[in-house]
Amino acid sequence: MTQSSLAQLKALTTIVADTGDLAAIEQFRPLDATTNPSLITVAANQPENRVLIEDAYTQAKAEGYLHDELIERTIDILTVKLGVEILKIVSGRVSTEVDASLSYDTDATVAKAHELLKLYKEYGVEQDRILIKIASTWEGIQAAKILEAEGIHCNLTLLFGLHQAKACADAGVTLISPFVGRILDWYKKAENVDHYPIEKDPGVLSVKQIYHYYKQHSIKTEVMGASFRSVDQVLGLAGCDLLTVAPNLLADLNNEQRVVTAQLTVDHVHSNHEATHQAIQKDDFKSQLEHDLMAFQLLQGGIDGFIRARDQLSTLLRQSFGIDATIHH
Template identity: 50%
Template sequence: MSKLDQLKTMTTVVADTGDFDSIAEYKPQDATTNPSLLYKAAQLPQYRHLVEDAVAFGKGRGGSALEQARWTMDKLAVNFGGEILNIVPGRVSTEIDARLSFDTEGTIARCEGLIALYEDIGVDPSQQVLFKIAATWEGIGAAEVLERRGIHCNLTLLFSFPQAVACADAGVTLISPFVGRILDWYKNAENVPGYPADEDPGVRSVTEIFNYYKHHGYETIVMGASFRNVDEILELAGCDYLTIAPKLLAELAESDGDVPRKLDPAAAADMHLPRQSFNEKTFRWAVNEDAMATEKLAEGIRLFAADTQKLEAFAHEICRDC
């Protein structure tokens, strides 16, 4: 068995891409997208029809240019999500506009709009979609409301233990700790070329969160994300889910050798891990005290917002005369 096949025996593998061919090739259970991935995918000729359809839909809704742009982006996300669900047997994660990261009510309203669009194409969002929301205090609050309504959420841009604890206490379905971006920050801050896999700061962060969740019986799924190399992935073998880019999926599929389980719920159950909790004040202070989490969360929101704006501009440029 390849390393990828072995990994699939203990971890749910998710494709981190908007490219349908890659998803079909590696046969993951689920798939995730974000504005950066959709921007890249939307520029490929084979997906142009999805962009054109979204722009036509946005124009057809009427209203201001801003309102049309919003509907275009939501329809484009649903178009890609629907196509992905024709390939994967599980769920697709659809990102909520990063510009709503500090707007609880706006996030809820955007999710409601996306739900209606998914239902229009015959997709049951309660079974087939996770809505990706930035793990800010406001985002976690929105997810808590949505989860109570049976709308499942994937809390993304998660870089710290306090974010993870708040998400679990809010009852979110899944979290996405960003392994590689944590590594990037520490390499730069400590001016080192890298770390052994078992000392990788991103790997350690996910391991801490996984053990805490399993020790206290939380049902929230831990999905490691944003990997820089296969060693990070293999060091998290046994994690609930891992979302992996096509290049790294290919490396795993082409590699042989044993893949031992590194994360184990049974082992976590025997650990001494006191329960923690955060209210708004203590949450904001704890995240503020973590320079890496503060900087990477803010940077991630800015980058996703910028890619959303680039995607908007691209969609209207290629369909100027649609």
């Protein structure tokens, strides 16, 4: 009997669940899981997580926080509590995201990462099971460089181009999450195209380019494809170091028996002896980002979206606990 496409894929690639839904993680038993502010907000709306929210609020209040700071602290505690629950199910790591409003502040990002890890430690979770998730701005990447030097593992997200991937390599980050679906969405709109065959899918090609560059230059940073729109996109990157996939697509993969073959393998990558990897400087990074309209717009749009999601969660908490205050962003 043919194995499911998901089982075949797991033999080629580490599959990570892209969700805060504990039931979905329990069902698909991935090695790792990733969360982001949007997924945390969705999880907070699930009745079964009401106890986690109340516990987070009670803890923040007991610590002496008030008003806006009380809500912000509650969100951080809730984010970590969900991570702790996820780690009871998965055997690997969970990615926990720093507040996106800090994406252009290196020092504040480092400080927030330390706060989150201190909370995890209070719940008995060691930092080697946590990936601190940071947007791939120049400032975010420099924060990751500081954290990695301290032995804190980072996942650089909202990554849309090779220039971002190069800077992440220079910073020695543990893992990057290049986005697939959002790149496809952008090109479909920009070029007024309804469909790309998978071999021409701009999101899939972007991740392949980064993967090949890393392997050619023996860069140790792991590549985790993210933000998928279809099973075809996921299978188009079979063999990538890791792929983080939403529960609906994991279910589709589990129900399919399509033969899965590796689309990315280290064997296919020839070492590039002609062009050595050159460290990318801040001015070059900023210039390349500004000249890549797709990456520029999607990076900022992604940050804005995560800030909005956190604000929605803030509003939800204020309503739940009867707190009147202005959202601070």
